[in-house]
Amino acid sequence: MRFVVFLIVYLYACCLCSQTYKKYDVVLLPMYGQFELQPDLYYKSGNDSLMIETLKFYISGIKLIDKGKVVWIEPYSFHLVDMSELKTLCLHLTIPSSVFYDQLKFNLGIDSVTNVAGAMGGDLDPTKGMYWTWQSGYINFKLEGKSNVCKTRNNEFQLHLGGYKDPFYNLKTLTLNVSYAEKTNIILDIEQVLKTIDLSKQNHIMSPGPESILLSEKVVKSVYTQKVEK
Amino acid sequence: MAFKSLKDIAFETPANWPTPSYDFSRNPLSPSKIELGRELFYDPVLSKNNSISCASCHSQFTAFTHVDHSLSHGIDDRIGTRNSPALMNLAWHSSYMWDGSVNHLDMQALAPISHPDEMGEKIEAVVGKLQKSKPYRLLFFKAFGDSTATGERTLKALSQFMLTLVSSNSKYDSVMRKQAQFTLQEKNGYTLFQKNCGSCHKEPLFTNLQFENNGLDIDTTLNDFGRMNVTKDRADSLKFKVPTLRNIEFSYPYMHDGRFKKLSQVLKHYTSGIHHSTTLAKPLLNQIVLSSNDKVDLTAFLLTLTDKDFLFNPKYSFPKK
Numbered sequence: 001m002r003f004v005v006f007l008i009v010y011l012y013a014c015c016l017c018s019q020t021y022k023k024y025d026v027v028l029l030p031m032y033g034q035f036e037l038q039p040d041l042y043y044k045s046g047n048d049s050l051m052i053e054t055l056k057f058y059i060s061g062i063k064l065i066d067k068g069k070v071v072w073i074e075p076y077s078f079h080l081v082d083m084s085e086l087k088t089l090c091l092h093l094t095i096p097s098s099v100f101y102d103q104l105k106f107n108l109g110i111d112s113v114t115n116v117a118g119a120m121g122g123d124l125d126p127t128k129g130m131y132w133t134w135q136s137g138y139i140n141f142k143l144e145g146k147s148n149v150c151k152t153r154n155n156e157f158q159l160h161l162g163g164y165k166d167p168f169y170n171l172k173t174l175t176l177n178v179s180y181a182e183k184t185n186i187i188l189d190i191e192q193v194l195k196t197i198d199l200s201k202q203n204h205i206m207s208p209g210p211e212s213i214l215l216s217e218k219v220v221k222s223v224y225t226q227k228v229e230k
Numbered sequence: 231m232a233f234k235s236l237k238d239i240a241f242e243t244p245a246n247w248p249t250p251s252y253d254f255s256r257n258p259l260s261p262s263k264i265e266l267g268r269e270l271f272y273d274p275v276l277s278k279n280n281s282i283s284c285a286s287c288h289s290q291f292t293a294f295t296h297v298d299h300s301l302s303h304g305i306d307d308r309i310g311t312r313n314s315p316a317l318m319n320l321a322w323h324s325s326y327m328w329d330g331s332v333n334h335l336d337m338q339a340l341a342p343i344s345h346p347d348e349m350g351e352k353i354e355a356v357v358g359k360l361q362k363s364k365p366y367r368l369l370f371f372k373a374f375g376d377s378t379a380t381g382e383r384t385l386k387a388l389s390q391f392m393l394t395l396v397s398s399n400s401k402y403d404s405v406m407r408k409q410a411q412f413t414l415q416e417k418n419g420y421t422l423f424q425k426n427c428g429s430c431h432k433e434p435l436f437t438n439l440q441f442e443n444n445g446l447d448i449d450t451t452l453n454d455f456g457r458m459n460v461t462k463d464r465a466d467s468l469k470f471k472v473p474t475l476r477n478i479e480f481s482y483p484y485m486h487d488g489r490f491k492k493l494s495q496v497l498k499h500y501t502s503g504i505h506h507s508t509t510l511a512k513p514l515l516n517q518i519v520l521s522s523n524d525k526v527d528l529t530a531f532l533l534t535l536t537d538k539d540f541l542f543n544p545k546y547s548f549p550k551k
Binding site for chain 2: 115116117118119120121124125126127128129131133134135136137168209
């Protein structure tokens with residue numbers, strides 16, 4: 001009898017272990033209009049030109065959805081995406097083979113609970129330059145560069161978007177329709193973000209507030225999926 | 231991610247005190263991490279030109295604050311805009327700085343490290359310096375089982391040392407534990423304290439941990455509106471975190487901008503110097519009346535909050551090699 005129980009437990013454990021997994025890559029493609037965005041390269045903007053030195057942002061809370069139902073949640077889901085570090089542009093997800101999906105859901109930024117949880121490591125380590133020091137909180141999205149229209153020192157603009165507390169809570173959630181494949185390319189078009197604001201007037205956002213929320217909404221509208229050949 | 235080990239120790243909450251707000255499960259105390267934190271606290275390596283340590287503005291004998299300076303100064307003798315707060319019983323706080331701009335003890339050190347008028351250094355650079363140092367690599371190894379310095383580990387170790395700075399052994403505490411008695415003067419002072427001061431400076435921490443406008447007229451050379459700078463809400467104008475009164479004998483000068491050098495000036499402010507504005511703390515709406523005898527008694531009580539076990543505890547002092 002004892003042997004039979006052992007056998008059942010053993011077989012059950014084998015079943016659990018034999019769960020197979022598959023890879024799903026989410027690739028982020030920063031663009032400037034139709035061009036691939038490269039650091040320190042000048043792009044035409046109206047009658048002027050501008051360049052992007054820094055583009056860093058957090059993707060967190062990744063979920064897969066099938067017919068409106070959440071079918072997979074990535075554990076400890078925090079990714080710092082940095083335009084100048086190519087390997088950060090591809091998020092390698094490992095999901096059970098049985099999971100199928102038609103939508104990808106994720107947050108742009110860091111949720112409020114994580115924001116008040118103290119020091120953390122990995123992509124959330126404060127040495128990553130994405131944490132405000134004089135006033136606590138993660139920077140969700142950082143865009144820095146130069147434009148001739150900015151009458152600032154060295155024509156610089158710095159847009160640091162964040163905010164973890166009401167009324168300036170600034171976590172944005174995106175749900176994108178995706179086709180079931182090994183890879184999804186997600187485009188973030190910086191030209192679309194910047195053409196909605198007047199850089200000569202709005203070139204310095206460094207703390208949470210209404211400006212930060214408005215611009216984050218514009219960032220969300222500049223994100224879309226690119227069709228991938230199967 | 232918490233670094234747990236068999237050497238973890240429990241945080242001791244003094245009898246009849248509230249439960250601490252700090253989540254120790256995310257950063258379990260251990261002697262080797264506390265020791266690393268103590269080394270860091272006393273080491274000027276945290277500043278850009280290796281000249282200023284945490285202890286420069288938070289020295290033990292003055293209840294971990296900066297005496298004789300109304301506004302604390304940092305590298306290259308630069309002057310800040312506020313008086314450094316006294317550090318003690320930090321595990322019970324859930325916001326830090328005079329305006330509550332910092333939301334967690336772990337993240338607190340980032341502010342003075344990076345401020346150009348304080349330590350003027352980047353945390354990335356601090357971690358880089360620690361990583362190059364043999365003694366620190368050993369300390370990190372002892373604390374975390376791995377010699378790699380990271381921002382998370384550096385900050386958590388600093389928190390551990392600061393969490394151990396508990397002041398709960400003053401005469402007042404002995405009286406509460408029925409191990410000592412107040413003199414008649416102190417007893418009268420305690421009654422006056424409870425009536426006039428105790429709602430904001432709530433026992434046993436001697437702070438309600440809230441932000442209040444205590445009727446200080448704005449200093450137009452600083453234009454510091456306190457909590458409003460963080461929340462951008464007019465209802466928070468001129469509100470500052472209520473400081474603890476523990477060890478007040480040694481933590482002068484007083485107020486966020488250090489405008490009062492003596493306790494007598496503080497009492498004078500509360501009895502006849504209140505500046506009325508819309509956000510004034512409710513308990514200050516009616517004038518506090520204290521006779522000169524009352525003031526003497528109240529001061530006698532305040533001196534019972536001095537905790538020599540805390541001020542001279544070798545566990546908190548400069549780590550001798």
